[in-house]
Amino acid sequence: MASVFKHIALTVAIGCAxxxxxxxxxxxxxxxxxxxxxxVVKIAWIDPLSGLMAGVGQNQLKSFQFLAEYFNRRNPAGxxxxxxxxxxxxxxxxxxxxxxxxxxxxxxxxxxxxxxxxAAAIIDGVAKHNERNPGKEVLFVNYAAMDPDFTNSKCSxxxxxxxxxxxxxxxxxxxxxxxxxxxxxxxxxxxxxxHGVQVVKFARENxxxxxxxxxxxxxxxxxxxxxxxFAPYVAKIKASGADTVITGNWxxxxxxxxxxxxxxxxxxxxxxxxxxxxxxxxxxLGANAAGRVYQIxxxxxxxxxxxxTLMGDFKKRFNEDMYTGAVYHTYAMLGxxxxxxxxxxxxxVAAALEGLKFKSFNGDVEMRRTDHQLQQTLYLSVWQKTDxxxxxxxxxxxxxxxxxxxxxxxxxxxxxxxQMKRPG
Numbered sequence: 001m002a003s004v005f006k007h008i009a010l011t012v013a014i015g016c017a018x019x020x021x022x023x024x025x026x027x028x029x030x031x032x033x034x035x036x037x038x039x040v041v042k043i044a045w046i047d048p049l050s051g052l053m054a055g056v057g058q059n060q061l062k063s064f065q066f067l068a069e070y071f072n073r074r075n076p077a078g079x080x081x082x083x084x085x086x087x088x089x090x091x092x093x094x095x096x097x098x099x100x101x102x103x104x105x106x107x108x109x110x111x112x113x114x115x116x117x118x119a120a121a122i123i124d125g126v127a128k129h130n131e132r133n134p135g136k137e138v139l140f141v142n143y144a145a146m147d148p149d150f151t152n153s154k155c156s157x158x159x160x161x162x163x164x165x166x167x168x169x170x171x172x173x174x175x176x177x178x179x180x181x182x183x184x185x186x187x188x189x190x191x192x193x194x195h196g197v198q199v200v201k202f203a204r205e206n207x208x209x210x211x212x213x214x215x216x217x218x219x220x221x222x223x224x225x226x227x228x229x230f231a232p233y234v235a236k237i238k239a240s241g242a243d244t245v246i247t248g249n250w251x252x253x254x255x256x257x258x259x260x261x262x263x264x265x266x267x268x269x270x271x272x273x274x275x276x277x278x279x280x281x282x283x284x285l286g287a288n289a290a291g292r293v294y295q296i297x298x299x300x301x302x303x304x305x306x307x308x309t310l311m312g313d314f315k316k317r318f319n320e321d322m323y324t325g326a327v328y329h330t331y332a333m334l335g336x337x338x339x340x341x342x343x344x345x346x347x348x349v350a351a352a353l354e355g356l357k358f359k360s361f362n363g364d365v366e367m368r369r370t371d372h373q374l375q376q377t378l379y380l381s382v383w384q385k386t387d388x389x390x391x392x393x394x395x396x397x398x399x400x401x402x403x404x405x406x407x408x409x410x411x412x413x414x415x416x417x418x419q420m421k422r423p424g
Contacts, residue, residue: 034078034335035342041079041334043109044102046095046122049087052225052252055279057114059320060144061085063327064111066314075335079344090114090225092121099125103138108346111330113144113163114251115224116194123150126158130423139346141334143326146248146274147194148202148414151371155418158346160353160372162329164298164412166198166248169274172378172412173246173296174206176405177214177272185217187242189233191253192221199248199274217242225252230260238266248274255280262288270294276383277301277323277401282394285383290399293383298362299325300381301400302390307361312392321394325361329374332360333367347423365409371418378412380405 045064048057061083068081075081086102088095095118099110112122122140130137142150142161146169151161177183188203190196200219207214217240220233227233234257237245249257254275261269267288275281276295285293301321303311307328314322334349336358341348355369365376381401386393390402 034076034339036338036344037078039077039079039344040082041109041338041344042082042084042107043111044098044107045083045085046088046098046102046110046112046118047085047114048090049085050089053090053114056251057087059279059322060113060324060327062318062320063314063322063324064330066317066322067310067327067331070310071331071335075331075339077335077338077344079335079338081331081334088112088118090118092117095121096125103129103136108136108138109141109334110138111141111143113142113324113326116145116147116150119145119147119150120154120194123154123156123159127156130158137346137350139350141330143324143330145195146198148198149194151373152417155371155416155420157372157420157422158350160333160350160367160374162326162333162374164376164378165373165414166195166274167202167414168373168412169296169378170199170202170206171414172380172407173272174203174210175407175411176294176296176380177207177244178210183211183214183244183270185215185240185242186244186246187218187220187237187240188216189218189220189222189237189245189247189249189257191224191249193224196221196224196248199246203246222253227253228256230257231264233257234260234264234266237261237269238264242269245269245271247271250275250278252280254278255284258284258289258293262286267292272296276381277321277394279320279323280395282321282383282397282399285399286397287385287399289383290385291382294404295381295383295401296378297381297401298376298378299323300379300403301394302392302402303361305361308392315392319396329360329365329376332358333374363409368416370420371416372420373416375409375413377409378407379403380407 064083086098144163146166148165148167190199271293311322337349337352341352356367362377381403
């Protein structure tokens with residue numbers, strides 16, 4: 001049959017070719033020997049590989065491929081992860097088409113993250129498929145689509161999110177902002193879709209609760225991945241007298257916003273972002289943004305230990321930054337759950353995932369049973385020049401996001417209204 005895989009399918013090569021020497025030696029010494037040794041687990045990655053967000057998607061697909069090589073050598077289940085990438089053009093309908101195609105080809109694990117509209121389509125599509133096809137269930141790991149509704153009113157047993165959601169990151173971010181007396185006037189600018197609307201909602205609620213003296217002096221929503229000139233938006237920020245901007249923008253929408261702010265000489269305003277470190281944004285930031293741009297995330301440019309080595313090796317191979325740490329979460333979590341279940345059957349793995357506690361690159365994490373939302377440490381980082389303590393550069397700019405605050409999982413954890421419907 002004709003397949004959407006035809007022109008853009010990319011399959012992981014097994015082994016350690018091209019990796020840093022020390023990493024490769026460690027990997028070779030820790031070849032996975034678990035209960036499912038030799039079993040292949042096929043995973044479909046469904047996200048943008050074309051359009052304005054193509055750079056983000058391409059980087060994330062490389063991250064999934066690269067870390068598959070690593071985890072194929074050391075996951076406790078002993079499975080081999082095989083990744084295939086499909087371009088959904090950031091479209092929910094294209095996402096559904098891709099989902100149907102991969103299911104028809106026997107794939108039972110799907111990962112996606114760029115765009116909550118696409119994530120909603122997968123959640124709904126997977127739930128309907130599983131209900132109609134017992135014995136052929138599919139499991140969805142969401143690595144970046146942050147709409148809190150997915151683990152609240154729209155929660156699904158077959159959906160597991162390994163990124164912190166919009167509300168969790170805003171909880172941590174405003175915990176920092178409340179202690180900054182120089183922040184008095186805030187402008188909100190966000191993409192006009194689920195995530196951006198939720199950023200606005202939770203920013204307003206959290207600031208009103210923690211710093212009621214702060215004024216919201218502007219609130220703009222713009223089309224997702226369509227704006228090429230943010231000068232008019234920056235002019236409004238400038239005219240508002242804002243001293244601070246809060247934005248959940250990502251990809252080209254953040255890079256172009258920052259570039260327009262720099263071009264307009266908006267040097268007296270701080271930016272608090274969710275995605276300052278992803279493709280294009282660090283280059284747009286440059287030296288002018290040092291000390292003025294912050295990021296709330298589960299990682300930073302220079303991470304210690306194992307993940308730091310992996311980030312360095314990724315950069316050597318691709319000359320790109322590996323910033324999507326949730327990819328690591330995905331493999332670590334699936335490997336632990338499959339070892340626990342002694343099976344790669346999504347039904348048994350889903351049951352093993354509920355309440356699973358495991359170690360990841362940012363410490364001890366837990367997949368909360370009530371709503372399938374990963375609980376994890378978050379970092380508030382600032383853009384600054386690299387130094388001996390933080391030598392790795394973001395996009396070869398000579399700068400990096402360096403943590404100024406570390407928030408333990410309980411700080412950012414938010415309650416859930418999920419009424420989980422479990423099979424049977």
